[in-house]
Amino acid sequence: MPSRLESGKEYLVESRLAPLARSAGSADVDSYIRGLRTNVAHHDAVVDALTTNETSWFRDRAPFTALKGSVLPDLIAKGRRHVKVWSAACSTGQEAYSVAITVADDFPALTLSIVGTDLSDRVVERARAGQYTQLEVNRGLPAATLVKYFQRSGPTFEIAPRLRQQVTFRKHNLLDAPPVGGPYDVVFLRNVLIYFDVATKRDVLRRVRSVLAPGGTLFLGAAETTIGIDDAWERVEAAGGSVYRLKEAKAA
Amino acid sequence: MTAVRPSIRLEAHPDVVLCCIDWNMPVMTGFEFVVEARKRQEWRDITLMMVTTEGEHDQIVRALAAGAHEYVIKPFTPEIMLDKARGSLACWTRRCRHERRGGLASHGGWRGH
Ligand SMILES: C[S@@+](CC[C@H](N)C(=O)[O-])C[C@H]1O[C@@H](n2cnc3c(N)ncnc32)[C@H](O)[C@@H]1O
Numbered sequence: 001m002p003s004r005l006e007s008g009k010e011y012l013v014e015s016r017l018a019p020l021a022r023s024a025g026s027a028d029v030d031s032y033i034r035g036l037r038t039n040v041a042h043h044d045a046v047v048d049a050l051t052t053n054e055t056s057w058f059r060d061r062a063p064f065t066a067l068k069g070s071v072l073p074d075l076i077a078k079g080r081r082h083v084k085v086w087s088a089a090c091s092t093g094q095e096a097y098s099v100a101i102t103v104a105d106d107f108p109a110l111t112l113s114i115v116g117t118d119l120s121d122r123v124v125e126r127a128r129a130g131q132y133t134q135l136e137v138n139r140g141l142p143a144a145t146l147v148k149y150f151q152r153s154g155p156t157f158e159i160a161p162r163l164r165q166q167v168t169f170r171k172h173n174l175l176d177a178p179p180v181g182g183p184y185d186v187v188f189l190r191n192v193l194i195y196f197d198v199a200t201k202r203d204v205l206r207r208v209r210s211v212l213a214p215g216g217t218l219f220l221g222a223a224e225t226t227i228g229i230d231d232a233w234e235r236v237e238a239a240g241g242s243v244y245r246l247k248e249a250k251a252a
Numbered sequence: 253m254t255a256v257r258p259s260i261r262l263e264a265h266p267d268v269v270l271c272c273i274d275w276n277m278p279v280m281t282g283f284e285f286v287v288e289a290r291k292r293q294e295w296r297d298i299t300l301m302m303v304t305t306e307g308e309h310d311q312i313v314r315a316l317a318a319g320a321h322e323y324v325i326k327p328f329t330p331e332i333m334l335d336k337a338r339g340s341l342a343c344w345t346r347r348c349r350h351e352r353r354g355g356l357a358s359h360g361g362w363r364g365h
Pocket of ligand 1: 053118119123172174191
């Protein structure tokens with residue numbers, strides 16, 4: 001299995017895999033899962049069935065307020081002209097592009113490289129394409145931003161090439177070694193830890209530590225925290241949002 | 253909703269803070285409504301949100317330039333409407349606070365969440 005699930009989520013696995021098991025002609029979910037060990041062709045379908053790709057533009061707003069009001073100004077004050085960002089478990093890319101939009105709008109002198117990663121091939125493809133449906137652009141994207149950074153082509157809205165050029169999307173499992181290209185000044189790891197058990201959360205947070213630049217900033221989802229999981233982190237208030245930093249980095 | 257000259261209905265409802273406007277309406281188009289409404293000093297604080305199937309780039313630009321605060325392309329979900337309304341009313345709230353220093357209470361304000 002690609003992810004280790006929190007206990008109590010078994011019913012989810014059962015209900016989401018049942019249709020796949022049926023269409024593969026397996027007697028039940030258990031025998032379907034046993035078959036998976038040998039049938040690699042089904043792996044991507046299983047990943048898609050098990051993961052929720054729910055996301056939106058400027059999701060929860062507060063992280064982007066903190067980015068704009070505190071995190072990026074601090075980096076600039078330290079003399080930084082280039083910032084590296086990792087959008088981990090990025091789903092269809094709205095989070096990564098929201099960072100690119102924030103920088104283009106408010107810090108045009110800053111250059112940016114963003115790596116967006118996700119376990120699912122399907123969402124990585126979509127993120128790369130940078131094309132969104134009407135329903136998707138309605139979610140969280142102010143109309144003024146839509147007309148500024150998107151081009152309509154038929155039924156879809158396509159992100160401006162100059163923003164897309166700043167983002168590289170790659171398939172990556174959070175249970176593996178972090179993606180190359182670090183260290184990252186800012187890491188977004190939102191709404192994915194909730195799916196893991198505590199030991200896995202701790203592992204993932206350790207790996208993030210290893211690619212975080214000194215003084216770097218971690219954003220977690222609104223329902224997530226490092227507290228009681230990995231004590232190397234501390235929670236800091238930043239322009240109305242909460243961010244996480246490594247404790248020893250404080251003196252730096 | 254029947255479209256009427258904006259002067260008629262809005263005056264009877266001083267508590268209106270948000271107008272959802274379709275582009276295609278009889279009597280006058282939603283775009284004309286926005287243009288008309290923006291001329292009125294007394295409606296300056298009303299948030300104007302286009303909610304329409306018209307999703308061409310030029311139309312969105314025109315509506316925003318004429319003074320619409322937000323633009324929702326149909327189809328939408330209740331969640332999308334709430335999110336857009338919250339977003340533009342939050343801007344409105346900030347504007348009010350900024351321009352009139354605490355004159356919010358008289359409007360009742362907007363309580364999201
Ligand atoms: C709910 S979405 C969150 C998207 C985005 N971060 C946000 O907050 O809007 C969760 C994403 O985590 C991805 N995911 C789940 N397990 C993963 C793993 N082990 N490694 C990488 N990504 C994973 C899923 O494919 C899905 O796209």
